[in-house]
Amino acid sequence: MLNSYFKSSVTAAFLLTFILNAFNINAQSIADEANSVHGYFQIDAQYYKPDTLIGAPPVPEKMLSNAFGNINYTKGKFSAGVRYEAYNNVMQGFDTRYKGQGITNRFARYQDQLLDITIGNIYEQFGSGLIFRTYYEPGLLFDNSLDGIRVISNPVRGLTLKGLVGKQRSFFTVGPGIVRGFDGELNINEALDSLAKNIKTKVILGGSFVSKNQSSQNPDFVMPENVGAYGGRMNIMRGGFNFFAEYAQKENDPSAANYASIGGKNYYSYQQGDAMFLSTSYATKGFSILLQAKRIDNMSFRSDRDATLQNLLINFLPATTKQHTYLMPAFSPYATQPTGEVGGMAEIQFKVPKGSALGGKYGMDITLNASQANLLKPININDSTTTSKLYRTNYEEAGSELYHDFFIEITKKFSKKFKGTFMFANQFNNINIVQHNTPKGPYKNVLANIEVIDLTYKYKGNSAIRMELQGMQRDNSDTLNLGSWVVGLIEWTPNTHIFVAAIDQYNYGNPVASLRLHYVYFSAGYTSGPHRISLSYGKQRAGIFCVGGVCRVVPASNGFAISITSSF
Amino acid sequence: MKKILSIFILATIICFSSCDRIKSPIIKKNTVTGSSFVTKNNFAVYNYKKALLEDYTGMRCPNCPEGTIIAENLLATYGNSLVVVAVHAGGLSNPFGNYTADYRTEAGDKWNGSTGYGIVSYPTGLINRKAYSPNDVKLDRTAWTSVMTTAMADPFIVKLKVTTNYDTIVGALNTDVTAIFNTAYAQNLNISVLVTEDGIVGKQDDKGVEIEEYEFEHMMRGALNSPWGEALTTSAKAANDSVKYSLPNFNLKGMAYVIDKPDPTPDVVKPIVVNDKKISVIVFVYNATTREILQVEKVKIR
Incomplete structure (x- = not known):
């Protein structure tokens, strides 16, 4: 599988290069908006010194580095992009299954008034993400992109339909499960057009269905090879007032998340899962209020029932x-x-x-x-x-x-x-x-x-x-x-x-x-236009780093670090 | 146009999206306890590499008897070094018209289906469930003989000592296996235990001719420890390491072929009645990731 993924990635990179050449584009230049190439690079490296007092472990490689670069090309209704990632080896605190380098993301997209089609690695979100969200967060090295096909259509004014199918990225390959999803969203004010143009209250309704497929060879349990999740949402806005509500349900999904070994016997739960998210806010000059509520029950939804940690999550719980x-x-x-x-x-x-x-x-x-x-x-x-x-x-x-x-x-x-x-x-x-x-x-x-x-x-x-x-x-x-x-x-x-x-x-x-102990840390940085370089030296304590409720453990470290970012 | 296209997209996506609601998650084990056993083993023949030929066949398959002849010729050539299992599965095994018998099994359906090997033409052979270059893992009958020559050169990684204890009165079958590693092996292994039956007489299509009393040999009658077996080892093994596996109290007289039906239609349960005098236990060990079979053994239970 690894080989085939690399082959497809390399093929995609080759095709993108071919396309760029075909359009006579110099990748170093930025043309007008309808015909442009943009990129972003980030390189982080650290030299590690062991420190038994703070618990910084010895690092055999001495120096570790994470790096990635995105290049996106747009010409009119067509766009395409690739991301190259390199971990030599991955820095402390990240999953060591990120090892090596390669093209980990490639896509091509064409959109006009009738259809919007993307092939390759897809980032998408249905509603607040309770049953489907794929995204990339380099700070966590989290990437659950869907490697497949997405079609978006607006058949009538105010109505957006999305359908997608594919497999999720898992480090340098894809997970075993197939993910299929459909989402429909209706903006009632836009749909009613002239009838609703004087109505100040805006209403948007949405509904989604996502299903994953993974075969099973479990000798003791009849495992559901197709697990579905579905949900509905509503958003009401009027002036500074905003109300959003979403409810989702997941069918029986026995997995590592709800599996327990008790007294030498193994148990899976076939209970359904559900999630509810409510958010309401009001803002006026000099004053705002935000109220949010959430209830989650058995909503670990992954395209591999044996996956753990942050691997192969299909959904996102805000x-x-x-x-x-x-x-x-x-x-x-x-x-x-x-x-x-x-x-x-x-x-x-x-x-x-x-x-x-x-x-x-x-x-x-x-x-x-x-x-x-x-x-x-x-x-x-x-x-x-x-x-x-x-x-x-x-x-x-x-x-x-x-x-x-x-x-x-x-x-x-x-x-x-x-x-x-x-x-x-x-x-x-x-x-x-x-x-x-x-x-x-x-x-x-x-x-x-x-x-x-x-x-x-x-x-x-x-x-x-x-x-x-x-x-x-x-x-x-x-x-x-x-x-x-x-x-x-x-x-x-x-x-x-x-x-x-x-x-x-x-x-x-x-x-x-x-x-x-004192954990003393020095840093300095230089920024010039789209380039930024920073250097740091010192001790960092062990801790937890989270983005949006998704976290990773950061071990203690002592040493010299450099970070470079650049965009064009 | 837009509406039609969108409805098409919607319908397509909904067709692809589905979910399974499991009413009874626990797989019921077909067990019975015996007291008076006939003991058999393979101790005289376990110490060399063997190959498994799975012949995917069907009673309504006109070319399948030709495949059976090729399999029998290979058995004559390789003797105890080859184990043949005839798997009746797919559309040409489905009872239809004059062909009323049903030799299908749940394991055969799984192996034959899309989560297994996706077999659509018959006969198809699998040798050690491995793709021997330049062939695919699925082999037309014309390739079986040449691929067998290559397969016999596979390394001998693990030996299987198999003992069966069978109670002829109640039908309790105990199978005990000791896997002894000939060489070091780092990957996860699964173990599958099947039963095959010889001498079943029934109707068979032979190139358009109905043969009334065709004798089926090596017919797979069921997988005793689930269609894909169970984990044998999940840790690296050194040469001479051994792992024991037991499958006690299997009720040979309580087997059935169950056809899943969507709710609320009840499942179809067809009892599989066997002649225990013609039953053999087949044990094979395979790589849990690649499914390549490393060794196979056969023991006649009485």
Whole structure:
């Protein structure tokens, strides 16, 4: 399979080159919009030094690197692209099955008023992604693109139909299962055209069906070789008000996600899965409110029933927790639990007006956010020798707390040159389940208070000094969760091209005195037009990195790193 | 035009998209416990490499008797080094008109179907389920003899010591296998256990002529441990390592061919009645990824 995938990739690359030549395009030049070539390159490399104190392991290769480059060509209604990826070898913290190099993505697309057809690697999303979303996230090295065919059609005004079929990317090959999907979306206002042109309320309805096929050779269980999932959605908008609701259901899908070996016997659950996502928001000048709710039960939907971690996911379950950028609030992020969770988020943002007692001369922005996630409360069913559903859940019941994050963030401009951001957060994290997927792990639940002060002094037009001070107070007797931290950062930007920064993360609350370490890290970067190069040196602590509730574990490291990005 | 095209796309996609609702997920094991056993084994002949020829055939297949003759000639040439299994599957095995017997099995359907080898012409042979260059894995009968010459040169990786214990009263069949590695082997292996029956007399088409009392040999009557067997080993093995496998209490007198029907139609269950005096157990071990068969053994149970 690997060979055939490479052959097809190489063939595609050859064909693309041939097409580019046929159109007499010089890949280094950018022509007009109807006839253009664009590209993006990213190269990351790190030299690793072992450090037993922080737990940075020895790396036999000493230096590891990740690199990729996209080249996309457009001519009128036709577009095509390739992505080359190289891992020599893959950097620490990523799946080691990314090994080697090659063309991992290639597509060709033609679209006119009647049809929009794509062949090759396809990125697509139905609704919020509850039953289908393929995307690429290089920060996670996550790519579940569908290698196949997609057809989009707009047969009548306001109606969009999408159909696709293919196999999903799995490292340098494709997974064993075939994915078929169909989505229809009706924009009622557009469809009604003149009748609805004076109606301020806009309504969009949608529905999807996705099915995966994988053969089975299991001697003990009759496995469903075709597993279907289906859902409907509604979006209502009026002025600053927006309401979105989506519900999806998945048919019986025994898989590694709902498989257990108990007392020497193996059990699969044939329970159906379902997911609900609600989001409503209202925004007006100086004020906005966002309310989200989500309930997921048995919604790990993959094109290989034996796949684990982030491999071969067909769907995406949106995160209803805040994704933080400051180091301490992002220390223990939340990872979506596809097997079961219920939760939500509320956020209010408002601007204290200029000239008021609190707002002062420049006003003040305040964000209040609260998010929470709990387990479901499964009720065991004794049917392991018959229907093998094994459990059921009720909508009105929730299980124990997995995560909460309550924070207030205030951004205040004190003068033309000086501004600051101040945050206080209270977070709870059930580390065993959220980060290690086991209810019986050795970790204690973590409750933390976090403070952030971020001050920026702009001493000249494009020149600034920024300083961060962060603190996180946790249980200082917990040897596995490492206790409390304090962080200091200073960043100097003398002009728009250069930055220099130093950061110190100090684990002052570590219960083991010899491990109360400073993780000092220096970085500097240069930006010129579409090019950016940055260098860094120092110690990085072990942690979790998440994007949209999808996470990867980052091990501790010590060494020198370089990153280059460039686009044209 | 646009509407027609879109409806076409919709219909096509819906046809391709489907899902299976499983009412009874647990595979019911056909078992019975015996007390008085006849013991047989292959200890005299297990110490050399053997090949498996699967002859995909059918009672309404006019060219299949010719394939059977080729298989019998190969058996005469290679003796105990070759095991032949006749798999009755596909459209020409379906009872129709005067041909009322049904020799199909669930395992045969799986192997013959799209998740197996997608066989559409008969007879087709598989030798060790391996593509011997320049041939495909599926072989026309005219290629069987030449491919067998190549297959006999395959390396001898694993030996199989097979013992059967059969209770003639209740029909309980116990099969015990010890796989002994001749050479190191790193890949996952599955093990399949089948039963074949000789001397079944029935109707057969022979180039358009109905033969009333055709004698079917080596007919596959069922796979005892699921159509694709079970995992034998999932870890690398060194030379002289051994792995034991047991399949106890199989009820030879309780076999059936079950035809799945969509709800609410009940499944069709056709009992498979065998003459245990003509039954042999076939055991083979194959690469779980490539499906290449590394070794096969045959033991007559009484």
